[in-house]
Amino acid sequence: MGGSTRDATGTVPAWTHARKLCRTRLTIKPGYELVYLIGANCADGSVGKDYVSLVVNDEVLATRYAACLTAATGLPARLEAVTRPSGYLQRAVPGFRVRVVSSYLSDLMRQYVGGDAHHMRQRFPRVVLGDRETLEGCLDGYTDGDGFRSKSRSGRLLVSGNVPFLSELAKVVGARFTPRTNGLASHLVVADGWTSRGPSDPSSTPCNSESPAGPRFHDVRRRTTVNKPFTLYSYRLDPHPGFLVNGHLARRPW
Numbered sequence: 001m002g003g004s005t006r007d008a009t010g011t012v013p014a015w016t017h018a019r020k021l022c023r024t025r026l027t028i029k030p031g032y033e034l035v036y037l038i039g040a041n042c043a044d045g046s047v048g049k050d051y052v053s054l055v056v057n058d059e060v061l062a063t064r065y066a067a068c069l070t071a072a073t074g075l076p077a078r079l080e081a082v083t084r085p086s087g088y089l090q091r092a093v094p095g096f097r098v099r100v101v102s103s104y105l106s107d108l109m110r111q112y113v114g115g116d117a118h119h120m121r122q123r124f125p126r127v128v129l130g131d132r133e134t135l136e137g138c139l140d141g142y143t144d145g146d147g148f149r150s151k152s153r154s155g156r157l158l159v160s161g162n163v164p165f166l167s168e169l170a171k172v173v174g175a176r177f178t179p180r181t182n183g184l185a186s187h188l189v190v191a192d193g194w195t196s197r198g199p200s201d202p203s204s205t206p207c208n209s210e211s212p213a214g215p216r217f218h219d220v221r222r223r224t225t226v227n228k229p230f231t232l233y234s235y236r237l238d239p240h241p242g243f244l245v246n247g248h249l250a251r252r253p254w
Contacts, residue, residue, distance in 0.1 A: 009219060018244070026073050026104050032137040034072035035128045038112055039141025040065050042125065042165070047110055047117035050103040055084060055095055061144050062096035068141075075100045120161055124168040135172070139190060155191035 028034065040061070041047070045054040054065050059079070066077040077100050083092040110116065114123030128138035139156060143149070147158040160166050163179040166188045170177035173194040179186040242250060 020103065020107075021244070023104060026075070026102065026108075028108070029072050029074075030130075031072070032133070033068035035134050035137035036141040037065065037068045037072050038109070038125050038128060039138035039143075040068075040145045041109060041141075042113065042119075042122060042138075043142045043145025043147070043160075045109075045145075047106050050106055051099055051101045052105050052109055053097065053099040055082060055097045056145070057084075057093060057095045058144075059096050062098050064144070065141075066098045069098065069100060073100075073102070073105055075102055075105065122162065122165060124165050124172070129172065150189065153189070153191065154193070155189055158188045158190060159185050160188075161185045 040054065041052065044056055044061075045052065045065075047053075052069075054062065056062055056065075062079050066079060069075060069077040077098050080097045080099070082095050082097045084095045085091075086093045112125040112127050116122060125138070128135050139158075142158060143156045146160060147156050149155075150157050158166065158169070163186055166177055166179070166186055169175075169190075170188055173190050175188060175190055175194065177186075177188050244250070
């Protein structure tokens, strides 16, 4: 067993769904609009199998989200008037929805947050860590969705039940964070002064990467045979060093 095979445990293979190879790929435009879109989606959006959606009561937020979505992806987005149930008021209240159908964008959004876009399981999107201005745009989007400007201090107050998400963000901006243990949502204060320090970890991921964060090598085992010997034939790939087998990248053995 070669060293590269032996070291594969815990890594993610280069792969894609075979049926998605012919779909139209979006040209994602990096910038403020993209990171605002990601931040707002982490706070109040939803990601389906082939769509990205935001449903809120605030028309201003919905309008800004739609504009950023179109600017960052080129997809046409518009507001729809909807009603949504309110547990607090015990009745339906008017709201606004922005929804675009794109399996490519939904795959990217899931990839940005670690593979699972559910609000309680998503990870902090490292794609927004390019520089201070980029992270600031993501914080703007998240604050408009699940936060507010503090009246008692210069900064933002972010609210979420996803403790790992807030914990990772707190490390990035150098803030103290104590999660609640009584079942209520936790709060993270992001002081405006964090910009003087910059992100504590400036590493980020490409915004146009297409590798889904799904399958992973959990274990590599040697397979032996006693009565059925086999022969491994080497081969040359020309002119390209690899090819796809049902969406999985195969390369010439070394």
